[in-house]
Amino acid sequence: MSTRRTFLQLGAAVGAGALVRWQLDPTGGLLFNASRVFASVQTPQTPLPGGGVRQFVEALPTFVGRRVDDSFIEVGMVAFQQATLPDRLYAGLPAPFNAGTYVWGYQVGDDTRPSWPGTTIEAQRGRATTIKYVNSLPLNPVLRTYLTIDQTIHWADPLRQMGSVSPYTGPIPTVVHLHGAEDPSAFDGAPEAWFTPDGRHGKGYSTLFATDRNAAVYHYHNDQQATTLWFHDHSLGMTRINVFSGLAAFYFIRDQFDTGEHDNSLRLPAGNQEVELLIQDRQFDTNGQLLFPDSAANPSLVDGPPGNPGVHPFWIPEFFGDVVVVNGRSWPYLDVEPRRYRFRIVNASNARFLRMGLADSTSGAVGPPIWQIGTDGGLLDRPVKLLGLPEQPATDPSPTTRLFLAPAERADVILDFRGLFGASLTLTNDAQVPFPSGSPLAASDPTRSVMQFRVNLPLSSQDTTYHPAGGAPLRGGPNQEPIIVRLADPASGQPAPGVEPSVTRQLVLFEAEGPTGQPLEDLINNTKWRGTRDRAGNPPDVPVPGSKPDQFGQGLWMTELPRVGSTEVWEFLNLTVDAHPIHIHLIQFQLINRQAVAIDPNTGAPTYTAAYASRFPGGAYAGVRPDGSWGLVNYPPGMIIPGYGPPTDYSKPNADGALGGNPAFSPFLLGPIIPPNPNEGGWKDTVKVFPGFVNRFVIRWAPQATPVGGVQPGQNLFSFDPTTGPGYVVHCHILDHEDNEMMRPYLPTL
Amino acid sequence: MTHTANPGAARIESNDRVRGGTLRSVEVGPARARVSPLDGGQTLRLALLLALPVIGVEQLVHTDRPTLAALPLYQALHWLSDTLLALPLAAVAVWGGQRLATRLRLGERTPPAIVGRACLIALLFALVLVPGTALHDAADRLTHVHVLFPTHSHVPLPSRAAPDGVTTLARFVTHALSDGFVGQVVGLPLMILMLAWEGRKPRPEDGAAPAKKEA
Numbered sequence: 020m021s022t023r024r025t026f027l028q029l030g031a032a033v034g035a036g037a038l039v040r041w042q043l044d045p046t047g048g049l050l051f052n053a054s055r056v057f058a059s060v061q062t063p064q065t066p067l068p069g070g071g072v073r074q075f076v077e078a079l080p081t082f083v084g085r086r087v088d089d090s091f092i093e094v095g096m097v098a099f100q101q102a103t104l105p106d107r108l109y110a111g112l113p114a115p116f117n118a119g120t121y122v123w124g125y126q127v128g129d130d131t132r133p134s135w136p137g138t139t140i141e142a143q144r145g146r147a148t149t150i151k152y153v154n155s156l157p158l159n160p161v162l163r164t165y166l167t168i169d170q171t172i173h174w175a176d177p178l179r180q181m182g183s184v185s186p187y188t189g190p191i192p193t194v195v196h197l198h199g200a201e202d203p204s205a206f207d208g209a210p211e212a213w214f215t216p217d218g219r220h221g222k223g224y225s226t227l228f229a230t231d232r233n234a235a236v237y238h239y240h241n242d243q244q245a246t247t248l249w250f251h252d253h254s255l256g257m258t259r260i261n262v263f264s265g266l267a268a269f270y271f272i273r274d275q276f277d278t279g280e281h282d283n284s285l286r287l288p289a290g291n292q293e294v295e296l297l298i299q300d301r302q303f304d305t306n307g308q309l310l311f312p313d314s315a316a317n318p319s320l321v322d323g324p325p326g327n328p329g330v331h332p333f334w335i336p337e338f339f340g341d342v343v344v345v346n347g348r349s350w351p352y353l354d355v356e357p358r359r360y361r362f363r364i365v366n367a368s369n370a371r372f373l374r375m376g377l378a379d380s381t382s383g384a385v386g387p388p389i390w391q392i393g394t395d396g397g398l399l400d401r402p403v404k405l406l407g408l409p410e411q412p413a414t415d416p417s418p419t420t421r422l423f424l425a426p427a428e429r430a431d432v433i434l435d436f437r438g439l440f441g442a443s444l445t446l447t448n449d450a451q452v453p454f455p456s457g458s459p460l461a462a463s464d465p466t467r468s469v470m471q472f473r474v475n476l477p478l479s480s481q482d483t484t485y486h487p488a489g490g491a492p493l494r495g496g497p498n499q500e501p502i503i504v505r506l507a508d509p510a511s512g513q514p515a516p517g518v519e520p521s522v523t524r525q526l527v528l529f530e531a532e533g534p535t536g537q538p539l540e541d542l543i544n545n546t547k548w549r550g551t552r553d554r555a556g557n558p559p560d561v562p563v564p565g566s567k568p569d570q571f572g573q574g575l576w577m578t579e580l581p582r583v584g585s586t587e588v589w590e591f592l593n594l595t596v597d598a599h600p601i602h603i604h605l606i607q608f609q610l611i612n613r614q615a616v617a618i619d620p621n622t623g624a625p626t627y628t629a630a631y632a633s634r635f636p637g638g639a640y641a642g643v644r645p646d647g648s649w650g651l652v653n654y655p656p657g658m659i660i661p662g663y664g665p666p667t668d669y670s671k672p673n674a675d676g677a678l679g680g681n682p683a684f685s686p687f688l689l690g691p692i693i694p695p696n697p698n699e700g701g702w703k704d705t706v707k708v709f710p711g712f713v714n715r716f717v718i719r720w721a722p723q724a725t726p727v728g729g730v731q732p733g734q735n736l737f738s739f740d741p742t743t744g745p746g747y748v749v750h751c752h753i754l755d756h757e758d759n760e761m762m763r764p765y766l767p768t769l
Numbered sequence: 770m771t772h773t774a775n776p777g778a779a780r781i782e783s784n785d786r787v788r789g790g791t792l793r794s795v796e797v798g799p800a801r802a803r804v805s806p807l808d809g810g811q812t813l814r815l816a817l818l819l820a821l822p823v824i825g826v827e828q829l830v831h832t833d834r835p836t837l838a839a840l841p842l843y844q845a846l847h848w849l850s851d852t853l854l855a856l857p858l859a860a861v862a863v864w865g866g867q868r869l870a871t872r873l874r875l876g877e878r879t880p881p882a883i884v885g886r887a888c889l890i891a892l893l894f895a896l897v898l899v900p901g902t903a904l905h906d907a908a909d910r911l912t913h914v915h916v917l918f919p920t921h922s923h924v925p926l927p928s929r930a931a932p933d934g935v936t937t938l939a940r941f942v943t944h945a946l947s948d949g950f951v952g953q954v955v956g957l958p959l960m961i962l963m964l965a966w967e968g969r970k971p972r973p974e975d976g977a978a979p980a981k982k983e984a
C-alpha cells in the first residue's frame with residue numbers, strides 16, 4: 020500500500036471522526052438528537068447557546084408609575100407566555116412558541132397583567148399591607164413538562180409520593196415569602212405552608228382569615244426601616260423550580276424620608292430615575308423555552324446533568340444558565356439621561372453569584388463607579404464607592420471594588436451618568452460558577468454582560484439629587500433615618516460596645532457527596548430539614564439530641580430556639596468548597612467578621628474536618644451505598660454521617676462555650692479577623708459564608724431600631740408575637756441547596 | 770542516503786522516506802523484510818485495533834455509569850469518533866514502535882520479541898496520547914461535551930494562591946500520561962496478541978529461516 024494511500028485513509032478516518040463529533044454536539048447535532056431517542060426525558064430540548072443571543076436589543080421592562088401601593092392586594096400566581104429573549108427570535112419560531120416563553124409569574128393587584136417579575140409592591144412603613152395570595156396555576160401547566168420535579172428530595176409532596184423516582188405530575192404547590200421582612204411566622208411563607216391550585220395544604224399552612232382553598236391571606240406590619248425587600252416562592256423542595264419559573268417580585272418599604280417622590284428629603288433619584296433590577300441567569304432551548312437540566316439528554320450549557328441519579332434522578336447541585344435576564348428580559352438596555360439614577364438591585368438567581376462593575380460598551384474601559392447607598396435591610400450610614408475595576412477571581416472574602424451579590428442579596432445603588440452623554444455602559448460580571456470553586460469565566464462567556472445603560476436621552480431637568488461623591492451621610496441628619504444601630508463594629512470586625520450576646524452557636528456547613536464525588540445534599544450543622552437521623556425506614560428515626568419538636572404539628576425538630584429580645588452570635592464554619600449565602604428569616608442582622616481556619620495541604624480541606632469526623636460514633640444510617648443507590652449504610656466510627664446532626668448533643672456548650680454540638684472552632688483558627696467589606700457593614704438578611712472560613716453573625720430578635728441595651732432576653736418588642744406559628748427558617752439561598760436539606764426551622768422563644 | 774555504517778538500515782530509511790512506509794519490499798530483500806514487516810495497511814489495521822480498546826477504556830474511566838446509561842448511543846458514537854480522531858496517533862505509535870524495535874534488533878516471531886515490540890508500541894501510544902489529550906479536550910470544548918457531565922467537580926478547597934503555568938502544565942501532563950498508561954492495560958495484551966497473529970501469517974519471504982536471529 021502506498022504512503023499516499025495510507026495518509027489518505029488516515030485523513031478520511033480523522034474526517035469521519037470529526038464529522039461524527041460535530042453532529043454529536045448537544046447544541047443541535049443530528050446524531051445527538053438521534054441518540055436521545057433512548058433517553059427518558061419529559062421533553063427533549065436542544066439548548067440555545069447564550070453566546071448566540073443578541074445582547075442589548077430589547078428595552079428593560081420597568082415598573083415606574085405602575086407600582087401597587089394599596090393596603091389590600093390580591094396577588095395571583097399565573098401561567099402565561101412572556102417575550103424574554105429578543106422579539107426577533109420568537110418571530111422565527113412555530114406556534115405556540117412564537118407567543119413567548121412559558122413562565123409562571125405574579126399578577127399583582129386587580130388591573131395589571133401577570134409578569135415575570137411581578138409588579139413591585141410599595142408599602143408604607145407603619146401601615147400594614149394585607150395580601151391574598153392565590154395559586155391560580157393550571158392543574159397541568161406546560162412548564163411542568165419542561166421543569167422536571169424530583170420527588171426523591173424532601174419536598175412539599177402534595178400527592179404523598181415522596182421517594183418516587185418518576186417526575187411529579189400533580190398540582191403545583193406554592194407559598195410566598197417576603198424576603199427580609201419582620202413578620203409573624205404565620206405569614207412568613209413557611210416551607211410547609213404551601214397550597215395548591217386544587218386546594219391542598221401543607222402542615223404549616225396559615226391564613227389571616229378563612230379564604231379560598233387555593234389561597235392564603237398574609238398580613239405584613241411594615242414596621243421596619245425603608246428598604247428593598249422582595250417576595251418569592253418558598254415551597255419545600257420546590258423553590259428552585261418555582262422561582263426559576265418566574266415567581267419573584269420586589270416589595271419596597273417606603274417611609275417619610277425615602278418616599279419615592281421627587282421631593283423626598285433624602286434627595287434620592289425618583290420617578291423615572293428609580294429603577295428595579297431583578298437579575299437572574301436562565302438557560303433557554305432552541306424554541307425559546309426555559310431549560311432546567313434533568314438528564315444528560317437535556318443539558319444546559321453551564322451545568323451538567325444530575326450527579327447522583329441513583330438517589331436524586333433530577334436534582335442538580337446548582338442551576339446555572341448562560342443567559343442573563345434582568346426584569347424578565349435577556350440582556351436588556353435602558354436609555355438614560357445624563358444624570359443620577361437609583362437602582363434597586365437583587366440577585367434573584369438560583370445559584371449564580373454576580374460580581375459587577377461598569378465598563379464602556381465600546382472601549383471596555385472602566386466606567387463610572389457604583390455608589391452603594393443601601394443593603395438588604397436599609398440605607399447605609401454613608402455611601403460606599405465601588406470602582407468596579409477588573410479583578411482577579413476571588414476565592415476568599417478579600418475586599419473587592421466590585422458590586423458582589425450572592426443570590427438574594429440586594430444593593431441600593433446610585434449611578435451617575437452626568438457628563439457621559441453619548442456613551443453606552445455595560446454592567447459586567449466576573450464571578451466564577453460555582454463560586455468560588457468554579458473556573459474563572461472565559462473571556463467570551465456571555466454572562467460577563469448583565470445589561471447596558473445608554474446615555475442618550477436629553478436632560479429633562481436639572482439634576483439636584485443627592486451627590487454620593489460628596490460623601491454626605493444618608494442617615495443621622497435632619498429628615499433622615501437615625502444612624503444604624505450597631506450590633507457589630509464594621510471597622511474593627513468586633514461586636515459593638517455594649518452588645519452582650521447571651522448565646523454563641525457554632526454551626527458547620529457540610530456537603531455530602533455520592534460515590535462519584537458529586538454533591539448529594541448540603542446541610543446546616545449536618546442536620547436535615549426535619550431534624551431527625553434517617554434510618555432508611557428500618558429502626559425509628561431519632562431526633563437530633565438537644566432538639567425540640569415544633570408546636571405546629573409539622574413533625575419538625577428545632578435546634579435553634581433563641582429567646583426573643585436576646586442577642587446571639589452565630590458562627591458558621593463552612594467545610595464545603597463553595598460559598599453559601601445564608602439567609603435568616605424574621606430579622607435583619609449584622610456581619611461581625613470572617614476568619615480563616617487551617618487548611619490541610621494534602622487534602623485541601625480544613626483540618627477541622629478530620630477533627631469533626633473523628634467525633635462521629637459510627638452506626639447504621641441512611642446514605643448512598645457504593646452502587647449509588649439509597650439505603651442503610653454502616654458508617655465506621657470516625658466517619659461523618661450525613662444528616663446525623665452534630666456529633667455531640669447540640670445543647671451542651673463546647674470548649675468555646677458555644678452551642679451546636681461541634682468541636683470548638685477556636686483551636687483551628689488561622690489568620691487575621693477580616694471585617695465586613697464596606698458595603699456589608701449595614702443591615703443584612705443574607706450573607707455570603709465563605710468556604711474555609713468561620714463567618715460570624717450577630718443577631719438580635721428585636722426590631723432594627725431598638726437601641727443597644729434597649730431590649731432584654733424574653734422581651735418582645737415586635738408588634739406581633741414571633742414565638743408562635745409554624746416558625747421561621749435559616750437556610751442557604753442557593754435555591755438548589757435550600758431545596759435539598761440546606762434549611763433548618765427555627766423559632767424564637769419566650 | 771547511504772552514508773551510514775549500516776547500509777541495510779539506511780536503505781530501509783530511504784525506502785521509508787521515498788516510498789512512504791513501504792518497508793517490506795522486494796528491493797530490500799528477505800532478511801530486511803523480516804525485520805520490518807510492516808506496510809501501510811498493516812499499520813492502519815494494527816492502529817485501529819490498538820486505538821479502539823484504548824480509547825474505549827479511557828472513555829470508560831472518565832465516564833460514570835449514570836452518564837453512560839443516560840445516552841448509550843451517544844457514548845458509542847463518541848467512542849467511535851474519538852477512535853477515528855486518534856487513529857493517526859495510534860498509527861504513529863505502531864509505526865514508530867516497529868521501527869524502534871527494528872533498531873533495537875528485536876525479532877518478530879519469538880514471544881519475547883513480540884512482547885518487546887508490543888511494549889514499545891504501547892509505550893509510544895501512551896506518550897502520544899499526552900498531546901492527544903490536549904486535542905481531545907479542544908474537541909470536547911468545541912462540541913460542548915462538558916454539558917453531558919456533572920460539572921460540579923467539587924475538588925478540594927481552591928488554593929489561596931493560584932497555581933502558575935508550569936504547575937498547571939505539569940499537572941496536565943502527569944494526568945494525561947497516567948491516563949495513557951491506564952489505557953495500555955488493554956492496549957498491550959491486545960497488541961501482543963495481534964503481533965503474534967500477524968507473525969503467524971505466511972508471507973512470500975517465509976521459509977527464509979524465520980527463526981534466524983539478527984546478526
Ligand SMILES: [Cu+2]
Binds near residue numbers: 541599
Ligand atoms: Cu448553599
